[in-house]
Amino acid sequence: MSDKNVTKQEQQQPTEPVATILPxxxxxxxxxxxxxxxxxxxVSNKGLNVRVDNDTLLIDxxxxxxxxxxxxxxxxxxxxxxxxxxxALSRELxxxxxxxxxxxxxxxxxxxxxxxAKPHRIEVRSG
Amino acid sequence: xxxxxxxxxxxxxxxxxxxxxxxxMSFGERGLPSSIRAAAGRGFPPLNVGAxxxxxxxxxxVPGVHPSGLEITLDKGxxxxxxxxxxxxxxxxxxxDVYKRERFHGAFKRVISLSEDVDPAxxxxxxxxxxxRITAPRREKAxxxxxxxx
Numbered sequence: 722m723s724d725k726n727v728t729k730q731e732q733q734q735p736t737e738p739v740a741t742i743l744p745x746x747x748x749x750x751x752x753x754x755x756x757x758x759x760x761x762x763x764v765s766n767k768g769l770n771v772r773v774d775n776d777t778l779l780i781d782x783x784x785x786x787x788x789x790x791x792x793x794x795x796x797x798x799x800x801x802x803x804x805x806x807x808x809a810l811s812r813e814l815x816x817x818x819x820x821x822x823x824x825x826x827x828x829x830x831x832x833x834x835x836x837x838a839k840p841h842r843i844e845v846r847s848g
Numbered sequence: 849x850x851x852x853x854x855x856x857x858x859x860x861x862x863x864x865x866x867x868x869x870x871x872x873m874s875f876g877e878r879g880l881p882s883s884i885r886a887a888a889g890r891g892f893p894p895l896n897v898g899a900x901x902x903x904x905x906x907x908x909x910v911p912g913v914h915p916s917g918l919e920i921t922l923d924k925g926x927x928x929x930x931x932x933x934x935x936x937x938x939x940x941x942x943x944x945d946v947y948k949r950e951r952f953h954g955a956f957k958r959v960i961s962l963s964e965d966v967d968p969a970x971x972x973x974x975x976x977x978x979x980x981r982i983t984a985p986r987r988e989k990a991x992x993x994x995x996x997x998x
Contacts, residue, residue: 745950747935752943758936760951762893762909762978786907786979789900796960798894799909826911826978 741805744780748808754833755814761804762826769823771830773816779807780828813837892952893929893980897960903985904962911978918975922968922984929980930957 744759761769763784770781784802810816815835822829893910908929910918918931935953937946966984973982 745952746948747937747946747951748948749937749944749946751938751941751945758951760911760978762911765977784977784979787981788898789903789905792898792900792905794896795899795904796895796897799896799907825913825975826909 740801741803743806744804754831757830759828761828771821773819781805892956903983906982908980915975922971925962925964927962928959
């Protein structure tokens, strides 16, 4: 038992903190699906990593800019190319049917709700 | 390592930077009066400016717009980028709940002063993955030239 614990600790290597930016998002929900749109300028499919498990949606994007050699920075409002943001999901979202699309730096993620969770009319029996 | 990949200085304080940016927008430039024409230095879309001996480079981070909807002009060294962006949220319907609306939508305009030696006729613009890159080459005679000593 104690051997197992020691192995686990060895595997957890401390990672270097990387400066990241929270991308701006729009999130809305209708009867069937929840939609999230994130601004990820400079991120292409290569630099994008979207992960989902039952509880969390993680968006991880690395922007790549074509910087000419020898360029000197004069003014910078966006200082790091790493975008990262995560969201807690609720159980009624059907994460197996998640869809993600990236176009022109805009990521659109849609997660449908599980059938049973969709609002449906409850029949009231009389008598 | 990542800072050298992008060429722009990075900082671990970028999150505080973002919060400060939002507070600046709510409370004005730290509450003190500034020039009537002073640019807030913030706003949508964010931009980065770099310089090489041959040109000035401007990176405008504006995802989700169609390049034909962007209006880019350069006049007397002043570069203006204008356009509009729709965020695609459907009209409030029967069962629509909007939880977050952080992305900028609507008309935007950024104005930056480039150095006077850029040549408007040679400006090139390229839009890829939501980044508009504007290259403004300097006029030929403005580039540093070696002077021969006879």
